[in-house]
Amino acid sequence: MSIRDIMTRDVQIVGPNESIRKAAQLMDQLNVGVLPVCDGEKLVGMITDRDITVRATSAGMAPDQCKVSEVMTTEPRYCYEDDPVNEVSRLMGGQQIRRVPVVDRDKRLVGIVSLGDLATDAKDERTVESALEQISTPSEPDRT
Template sequence: MAQHVRDIMTGGPVTVEPQTSLTAVARLMRDENIGAVLVADHDELRGLVSDRDLVVRALAEGWDPERTTVAGACSDDLVTVTPDDDLDRAVGLMREHAVRRLPVVEGGHPVGMVALADLAMERDPESALGDISVARPNQ
């Protein structure tokens, strides 16, 4: 069983600059088959935007996705972990802050992402969440 975040995190996170349009971010998520993108300014982590953020914070409020930047829709009060943190710490932070994803940072720079699905696959691969996590995405 993995003991550290680095053992299960997805490295090389997809990042965008704060001035990126919501439409561009949505297309990037589609093309990369991901549900969240990190927002970074000069390689410094500034936020995280999920597919849910795009819908609930932006589209549902009537924001123009071509003219609105990701800076307005991203979460900027992030909880992060480092690659050397114990998995139990990551689980505890997800529970405490009710989040599904944690950016992984070293020295303020994003180096990866650990998701609830990653933890499910590590801790209980036979669970429903584990099965869903390895299933092919809907097209």
């Protein structure tokens, strides 16, 4: 089974030059905590509600003046639509990420796959259990 069989299609995106207020409003409307950041059809980053809170709000950045590009994760982990589910599950577990953008071979965004997609649609329960266990392992603080 490949990721295209379980991914979510028709993903909403935000542009890198949009304000973080717009990104937060879109997250609220869609009831999601992450948005792919695309320049045209090309994936250039990911922004999460946590990015907005930790990288912008805690630093006192104004939501209307701060651009998505200032706080997004650049060079996000991604997978190809024809990648096997178990390979993407290992990526998610190893990197402790709950959502992975899915691109075609021209690196255009075609979907997103989440831990929830794996849990509800993947046939191999052990693959899902392993990813969940690794993702849920507490990580070390990124500051000292």
